[in-house]
Structure formats: structure tokens, C-alpha cells
Amino acid sequence: MIRSAPLALRLSSRRLSSSISSQCSAFNGKGRLQSELCSKALTSLRGPSNRHFSSSTLHDISTVDIDSDSRIYAGDVPLPLTTDCTIFEADDIPTGKYPVFRVMDENGVIRDDAKGPQYIDPELNEEHAVKMFRTMSRLNVMDNIFLNAQRQGRISFYMSSQGEEAVHIGSASALDNKDVIFAQYRETGVLMWRGFTMSQFADQCFSNSGDLGKGRQMPVHYGSRALNFHTISSPLTTQLPQAAGAAYAMKMEAIRNGSNRAAGVTVCYFGDGAASEGDFHAAMNIAATMDAPIIFFCRNNGFAISTPVADQYRGDGIASRAKGYGMASIRVDGNDLFAVNAATARAKELALSENRPVLIETMSYRVGHHSTSDDSTRYRSTEEIKKWDNEDNPIDRFRRFCEAKGWLDEERVQTIRDEEKINVLQALESAEKKGPPALATMFDDVYKEKTPELERQEAKLLEHVAKYPERYTGPGH
Amino acid sequence: MNLFTAINEGMRTAMQTDPTAITFGEDVAFGGVFRCSVGLREEFGADRVFNTPLCEQGIAGFGIGYAAMGGTAIAEIQFADYIFPAFDQLVNEAAKFRYRSGNQWNCGGLTVRTPCGAVGHGGHYHSQSPEAYFTHTPGLKVVMPRGPVDAKGLLLASIRSPDPVIFMEPKVLYRAAVEDVPDEDYEIELGKGEIMRQGTDVTVVGWGGQLRVLEKACDLAEQNGISCELIDLKTLAPWDVEIVTESVMKTGKLVVSHEAPLTGGFAAEISSTIQEECFLSLEAPVQRVCGADTPFPLVFEKYYVPDDLKNFEAIKKVMNY
Numbered sequence: 001m002i003r004s005a006p007l008a009l010r011l012s013s014r015r016l017s018s019s020i021s022s023q024c025s026a027f028n029g030k031g032r033l034q035s036e037l038c039s040k041a042l043t044s045l046r047g048p049s050n051r052h053f054s055s056s057t058l059h060d061i062s063t064v065d066i067d068s069d070s071r072i073y074a075g076d077v078p079l080p081l082t083t084d085c086t087i088f089e090a091d092d093i094p095t096g097k098y099p100v101f102r103v104m105d106e107n108g109v110i111r112d113d114a115k116g117p118q119y120i121d122p123e124l125n126e127e128h129a130v131k132m133f134r135t136m137s138r139l140n141v142m143d144n145i146f147l148n149a150q151r152q153g154r155i156s157f158y159m160s161s162q163g164e165e166a167v168h169i170g171s172a173s174a175l176d177n178k179d180v181i182f183a184q185y186r187e188t189g190v191l192m193w194r195g196f197t198m199s200q201f202a203d204q205c206f207s208n209s210g211d212l213g214k215g216r217q218m219p220v221h222y223g224s225r226a227l228n229f230h231t232i233s234s235p236l237t238t239q240l241p242q243a244a245g246a247a248y249a250m251k252m253e254a255i256r257n258g259s260n261r262a263a264g265v266t267v268c269y270f271g272d273g274a275a276s277e278g279d280f281h282a283a284m285n286i287a288a289t290m291d292a293p294i295i296f297f298c299r300n301n302g303f304a305i306s307t308p309v310a311d312q313y314r315g316d317g318i319a320s321r322a323k324g325y326g327m328a329s330i331r332v333d334g335n336d337l338f339a340v341n342a343a344t345a346r347a348k349e350l351a352l353s354e355n356r357p358v359l360i361e362t363m364s365y366r367v368g369h370h371s372t373s374d375d376s377t378r379y380r381s382t383e384e385i386k387k388w389d390n391e392d393n394p395i396d397r398f399r400r401f402c403e404a405k406g407w408l409d410e411e412r413v414q415t416i417r418d419e420e421k422i423n424v425l426q427a428l429e430s431a432e433k434k435g436p437p438a439l440a441t442m443f444d445d446v447y448k449e450k451t452p453e454l455e456r457q458e459a460k461l462l463e464h465v466a467k468y469p470e471r472y473t474g475p476g477h
Numbered sequence: 478m479n480l481f482t483a484i485n486e487g488m489r490t491a492m493q494t495d496p497t498a499i500t501f502g503e504d505v506a507f508g509g510v511f512r513c514s515v516g517l518r519e520e521f522g523a524d525r526v527f528n529t530p531l532c533e534q535g536i537a538g539f540g541i542g543y544a545a546m547g548g549t550a551i552a553e554i555q556f557a558d559y560i561f562p563a564f565d566q567l568v569n570e571a572a573k574f575r576y577r578s579g580n581q582w583n584c585g586g587l588t589v590r591t592p593c594g595a596v597g598h599g600g601h602y603h604s605q606s607p608e609a610y611f612t613h614t615p616g617l618k619v620v621m622p623r624g625p626v627d628a629k630g631l632l633l634a635s636i637r638s639p640d641p642v643i644f645m646e647p648k649v650l651y652r653a654a655v656e657d658v659p660d661e662d663y664e665i666e667l668g669k670g671e672i673m674r675q676g677t678d679v680t681v682v683g684w685g686g687q688l689r690v691l692e693k694a695c696d697l698a699e700q701n702g703i704s705c706e707l708i709d710l711k712t713l714a715p716w717d718v719e720i721v722t723e724s725v726m727k728t729g730k731l732v733v734s735h736e737a738p739l740t741g742g743f744a745a746e747i748s749s750t751i752q753e754e755c756f757l758s759l760e761a762p763v764q765r766v767c768g769a770d771t772p773f774p775l776v777f778e779k780y781y782v783p784d785d786l787k788n789f790e791a792i793k794k795v796m797n798y
Contacts, residue, residue: 214579216577225578231581235565238538241535242570244538244539245545246543246545247542248539249548252497279534282538283538286535289529289530445579446575446616447618
């Protein structure tokens, strides 16, 4: 059993100003399982004996033992851990709590007590590892700077991804750009990994003339045809049934080309709150019945704005629901980049080779606020947030792994973060200077061709604006 | 050929000419409860013509996603009364798909077919005409044919339109209306109305199944020496403002009629536009002859609907104003 690293070892190089870390926390401190209760957890995964993880047993336990055979995630419920990357068929989901697949512990150590090492790509080299680290760092740096930009009134709104960086990069790095992405809004790192540039992020958040979305949606509603990433919309869960249809389209295209394997898998991200919407059920059921090659990817981060998962569902999270839909599924430690990567790669292969959906649930913690309109300390303690950020930071977990390999050290980490900071600041500065899209574009793209009524309305508006130029023209419209 | 057969022919033509076209919805595989998809599964296979689970939001969302990947999705919502679980998908998603992405993505390949309107015994939930909910949504096109010839041509135009279309089929006409429908592949342009009957005294505007009622009303008027110009709008979004304004400039009088409730109905939009465009030509207040502002009442259907007599009275009223 490996204990948490001493604090001194833990964060020798703190991430640059995790803006929330000043008010944050993590494990809820209820975690240490008595060894007699947990040591057999793995062997009993498929048996009813798992039911002995009752919350009443755990509430008296005061210290965290994060590398025991079970762990507490969102919802304060201890979940058994496994180093076996099995995607469970609907009929094979273990009784008791759905186990969490994990390869790398909080110290960045690959667990070798079972199958852990086989999920690390033997070809994994320094270049690729550092690229993954750099992208997670870039995301984190961008989040912190954009959050500050919002506070300064330079952008109107922002949503950050703190605490979920490994979910983004771990999954995105198992995919390629032929795979089709439907996202919610907190999957910025996925788009970043695929090649969305810092300028493109900044331009979207500034609603300027460089925004691919032509300034029409609130910040963070990114989208890129070139990167096969469907434009984000605010309504929750609407993307799920759409993704099922997109996956079916990919399958049908393959069939027309005489193949049984789609050119790419469709991956649809959503949160634990979104899974309560009716569209979740609609999508699961239609994807299952239509044998759509899709990964439904739930980021269970513990919160839907302020609502904790305890108020969101009574069942065992999201993955367990796959059974009811006759769908394959796996639950993964979302702060373990390797586990997320391995599970996504396996799910992709299963979906494409057998033309059917897979549900992934990643367990992590939303370290940041829901958005810049939210103050999460009103509904959770700063200690809780801090504890997660300090003790199970996904970037630090991966950094420790790289440090042990000799691929990163404190100096290089600092250099990377400094370089990324400069990139973000440059993009921000440049985005701020670009003007808004031309007013005439406001009436474009409602339909493919502008209707006579839209032309009338446009002419009327332009005439009105010309009459009162002092009121309507000028920077930022 | 009757209307359901014309719809069936339209879908068959669309699927023959477009290998990406699929047809799906509740009970579609065996031919549909109104028989519109009959024989299609046999011809095009179970991958292209299939049942979905009973879930309207799933049907709409699935169609949007299929269309967003460049495919042609012909979705059926079994009754317009049951389209509301899909309202979010249609209004917030389909309608805004192109605009919100800056024209990077679109779901123009989506057509949602749905039977609408009174049928004599449908009550609250098998009678409604919810077109106005959708005409209020920029980004959607809304189409309603009045008979078999139009149904095939408008359906083909809708399926091939680069914008998502809500295609409402007056179910009372499925078997009742019979016309000689051309065998060939043809489209009727969306956004264009048609003068069904030339006249000089009153302009009468309607769409879909209501036109059969309006023809009777116009006949009654003719018998009383009143010459009506009857216009079928065919497409409600975007609607043909020009054809109505030109007619009203000539007649100076307008009656608009639809089955859906009066308040907030599409007749209000037409009435308002016409008073803006034709104010000095109007010789009488525009009359709306519509369903009552009640839920659709089963046993009172004949009182609720804007029948030929109510329209005849409205025509006389504008004549005698």
C-alpha cells in the first residue's frame, strides 16, 4: 500500500497561480478505509460482498488513504479501484459499486500490483509525454489568465477546466482528428489537443472578427469544422442524441464504401448533471438500438453548478446506467491520464470494430468554479477544493511520473509554464486589438441564403444605425 | 394519387436520388401509422428506413446529428401534437446550428415530417396545428402542402433544402385528397405562395388543409357575387409577403384563416405585415378566422374549427365594412 507523498515532495513546483487554489480543497477527509474492509475489494468486484462499503462504516474514518484498494470520489462514496481496463458488457457489470479503473496513483507511480503497466504505451517517449504535459499546462495557464481577463472586464464570461485536465488530454490523445467530437463546454483541452490555436481561443472569447463563430455566442462556445469539433451550444445534453446520429452517419458512410468500420469514432462529452436530462436517455437508447459507433464520455466532476451528485442521482453514478441500455461501459479515475487514455483507446476500438456504443464515466473533481458567474465557496468549503487541488491534481500526478522518468524537472516545468504564459498573453493582447465582425454579418447564416425578410430587416437596421452613428458605431459595436 | 401516396413517392424519389437519405421515426419500418413510408424499407433496406425508440427528442436530435455530418435525414414525428419533447432540439439546436457555428456546420439535410390538423375525432392530442411555434424561430423553414401534387414537390424541395424544414402534413387529406401526381422528380420552390383562384374583391389567405374550407367559402361568396382571390402560402417560414401584398393592393380586403388558435397564430403575423405594407390600400380591417383560444375540444370540433360559414361571414364583413 503506497501512502500519499509527503507534502514537501508533492508540490515542489506549484502550478502558476491556480486561481482557485487560494480558496480550495480536495478529499473530503472521510477516506481511510480499514484494511480489512478494503484489501479484498478487487477480488470481490463481481460479488455481493462489495456492499460492505457502506457510507455508515466510513463516516468515522478521518484520514485519507488514497492508495488503498478503494477511494472516495465525487459523492462521498468509496469506490473500489482496479488496474484492469475491462470494458464491462451490460450483463457483466459487477454487483456492488462500479469499480474505478486506475493505473497511476496520486504520486505518479504506476501501480504494478496488477495489470497497471500494460496500459502505458511502451513506445511512450519523452517528446510525447512532454507534449501532453505542456498541453495540460497550457490549458491551466490559459484558464487562469482568461479568468483574470474576465475579472478585469476584458471578456464577458469564462468557464475553466481546473482539475479536469487529465480527462481532456488523456482522452483526446487516444483519438485523432478523423474522430468526431461533440462537447458540452468544459472540454477545452480536447479542442486544444486537436490543434485549436491560442489565438482561436482568444478570438472566440473576445467575439472579434477572428472568431470562427463570428461573435455570435458567449465565450467558450468553441467549434471547428477543420478539427471535426462541433460547435458548442449552451443547452445541456442536446449534443448527445445528435452525436448518436452523427455516429450513425459515419457508420452508414462506411457501409456505402463497402466497409464495416467507420472512418472515425464519435465522442460525445457531457457532465454528471447533464446526465439527468431527458436527452441523455434519448441518446443512450437510440445509440444502443441503432448500433452506433460512439463513445458517450461522462465527466463526473461532482457538481452541476452548485448541485452535488448526491442531489443529482441515487444510483451509482453514470456508468452503471449502461446496463439498462444494454451498453458496454467503464469507469475511470479522471485524474489519471494513462487510465483515461487507455480506456478511451479501448472504447474507440470496441465501438469501431463492433459498431456499438460505449459509455465512459471519468471520476474527477471540478476544482474551479462553474463559471465566472459562480462563487463555489457558497456551497462547498475552500478546504475541500484546496485538498483536491493539492493532493490529487491531475497535472501534478502526471508531472511526478515524468519527473521519475527524468523527462521533467522543476526548471523545465517552470520554463514550459512561462512559455505558455507568454503565448496566452500575446494571444489575448492580439485578440483585444481585433475589432468585432462587420455588422452586416449579423443577418448571415440564419439560412443558407438570406431571405427577403432578413434583407428588409438588415436594410432597415443599417439605415437606422446610419441615422444615429454616435450611438451605434465605435469600438465593439 | 392521394396525399399519403404522394408523400411516399416523394420520399422514394429522394432516397433513390440521394444515397445518404434515411427515413426514420416511430413505426416507420412497417410503413408508418399513416402508411407514408410503406414499401420503403423493402426497397432501401433496414439501414436506411427504420424504427426508432419512442422518443421524439431522440428522433430530432439523431436527425440533426446525421444531417450535421452531411447526410439527408427524413424524420417522422408521428403526430404534430407530440413534437414538443423535440422542441428544444428543433428550436435551440436545428434552427441555430448554422448560425451559431459561423457557418462552419449546418444541419440543412434535416426534414421533420409530421401530421397535423383536425380530423374529426382527434381531440386535444391528435388535432393540433403547431406551425406558429416554429415560424417564430429564425433558422427553421415551415412548410404545409394543400394536396398531393404540392405534397410531393414541396417535400422534395424540403428534403433537398440546405436548411432544416418542419414539413407539416394535414392528416385529414392523407386519404381524402386525390390528384394526378406526376411520376417524375419535381420540386416546388419554398417560400413562394400560389394564387389558386384569381379574384378582385377580397384576398383570402390560407395553407394546408384549410384551403379546402376556404375554397368552399369562396364558392359561397361567388354565389353572392363576391370575387375572391384565394392564396395558398405553402411555406410559412419564410412566407411570401409579396404575393399577399400585391393581391391586397388590388382588392383592399384580406381574410386570413387557420385552424390553430387565434392568439399568437400565424394569421396575426400576416395581418400585421399587411397593415404595415398596404395601409392606404386597405378598405376594411383584416379579418382573422381561426380556431378558438381553447384546447382542441373533441366533442365541439365543428364549433371550434374555422369552417366555410365562418369564413364566408368574414368575407361578407369586409365587403360590407
